[in-house]
Amino acid sequence: MRLKLAVTALAAACALPIQASAAEGEVNIYSYRQAYLLEPLLNAFKEETGIETNVVFAKKGLAERLEREGRNSPADLVMTVDISRLSELVERNLVQSVDNETLEENIPENLRHPDGKWFALTTRGRLIFASKERVEEGEITSYEDLADDKWEDRICTRSGKHPYNIALFSSMIAHHGEEATEEWLEGLKDNLARRPQGGDRDQIKAIHAGECDIAIGNSYYYGNMLNDENQREQAEAVRLVFPNADGRGTHINISGVALTNSAPNRENAIRLMEFLSQPEAQKIYAEANTEYPANPDVKPSGIVAEWGDINPDDLSLQEIADNRDAAVRMVDRVDYDN
Incomplete structure (x- = not known):
């Protein structure tokens, strides 16, 4: 049929x-x-x-x-x-x-x-969402900044094993190598405000609720929340940060x-x-x-154009795929989700 x-x-x-x-x-x-x-x-x-x-x-x-x-x-x-x-x-x-x-x-x-x-x-960009009230514009500009101890108890993310985060961690391995990336991931974990949970929209909601000041998420979730009258207020509590925009570019x-x-x-x-x-x-x-x-x-076009230009990382997506297993093992080693 x-x-x-x-x-x-x-x-x-x-x-x-x-x-x-x-x-x-x-x-x-x-x-x-x-x-x-x-x-x-x-x-x-x-x-x-x-x-x-x-x-x-x-x-x-x-x-x-x-x-x-x-x-x-x-x-x-x-x-x-x-x-x-x-x-x-x-x-x-x-x-x-x-x-x-x-x-x-x-x-x-x-x-x-x-x-x-x-x-x-x-x-889609893997962006940083920052509280408009509690984070100054320009205070965080890169993925590397997420491991800075100034953000201790201030970051929310979904599970480290989710494919979207694994892809980001894989890109960090491609740029910095495994040893440096693992040190960075441990720093990010140390800065978490709560155990990793929920989806990308939930991280924006947590910022709005005051549970954290910084989060990681895909750009389209933010756009879809702005287009939803029931979630618009929560989305408007954050500003978008395009990490590494002035350097290698934002992970996509x-x-x-x-x-x-x-x-x-x-x-x-x-x-x-x-x-x-x-x-x-x-x-x-x-x-x-x-x-x-x-x-x-x-x-x-539309709302995405209003965010301004994205400078995407031109790293091959195949190279990111090749680092996937190493990223998964790394998340286990640092016990990120616990």
Whole structure:
């Protein structure tokens, strides 16, 4: 049965099957991204090309599902967030290389796999949130500052093992080496106001509540809170700090897309990948979740543009992925979450 675009996410193991046979004019997508983010994009793609898109939305388990289905999987593309999830697809040999001039022109080299096994579609900064009342502007400017003992008992974060933090810690390893990064991570832990908990929005809420003065979080959470009248007051209690903006640049993570090994509709799938990398789709996709376009020719718009320019760290996301295991072991060694 052909799936129509769902409104809510479904667990992959429970989702209805996509028709397995290849059919002209279709693309089958497994997605961790929410329906409201994809619907405008896929509608625009159909209007331009006439190609139907069938989507299974999931919260977890897509890699395992692809492994079970093997060469008979109906999925053409996987759309997901975070470099760790994209790397997992590569490590499990579930996706194939795409050698495509359009994608290579539109997506910078550091935002795609060296062999074309995944491509970024949007980016988000891992920022510092600072209390407007209790932290002076310019008082903290870098990730390295988070370990300064002046912030003792003043910082909130989510779990150190969450993929967003692991990616940040991995980037610190790439820039400073393991020994220096572990010393920094111990300093950050010593400055925590409470045990790591909750999500990125919860860190902003904790600043508003006076539980801490500094927090770490993804830029789009702040944007989404500003757009939510029930959370706007909490978001307005903090100012954004783009760490290391005057140096190597702010750490970024991505949402991305990869072509599966089975890909029964390979040509149509690559056509959709090309479409997603082009200006019209980049603008739609980035605006939907207050993110930054991956295509450098497309400028941020809306509320994101109001924050000013981001100077993104040009470190290869693949290098960050390569340091992931070292970062996880480091979080365990310093017992960060305890």
